[in-house]
Amino acid sequence: SQQGEEDPQALSIQEGENATMNCSYKTSINNLQWYRQNSGRGLVHLILIRSNEREKHSGRLRVTLDTSKKSSSLLITASRAADTASYFCATDASNKLVFGAGTILRVKS
């Protein structure tokens, strides 16, 4: 069963624009993580935000976490064609990750 639900399911933007993806979950968590998957490849860990953190940055990535609303967002700034991929949020409640269905991001050059 999937705990995280991403929104939107698909997103198409122009290179240089920002992309925002949202994730909602249902139960208490220890941390929330975001992963990227390029077509036909494995998942790559992007960023981990712990339940006592509200915002985290890594390069062009910005993640927020609102535990009261059980939601998170991933912002990719100044997108590039190479950012085209599927993005998944995953919640960790007991050292095992439960993944959402993902957002397919397409960045047009």
Next chain:
Amino acid sequence: DAGVIQSPRHEVTEMGQEVTLRCKPISGHDYLFWYRQTMMRGLELLIYFNNNVPIDDSGMPEDRFSAKMPNASFSTLKIQPSEPRDSAVYFCASMFSGYGYTFGSGTRLTVV
């Protein structure tokens, strides 16, 4: 570090045959996970190990599936007998407590 290594990358087998998928985790990681990914069901956790001990196998679909981790550097996922509905990409991932997962490249299994 070469990362998490899975083999084979692709496997095509006939229904009823035994299939064994292999995984070498990152040295020093104390958790190992097996996931299955399909278009219909997304990423599903099958089983995970902590320090080589199976902790939660509630995601294993049925008795045809079994997994072992005989030591810290090797794990197998076996399907016997295989069925067409087992066709999927199977991922292995390892983790050091409290940090992000490192996934392998996956094994694409096709059962005909």
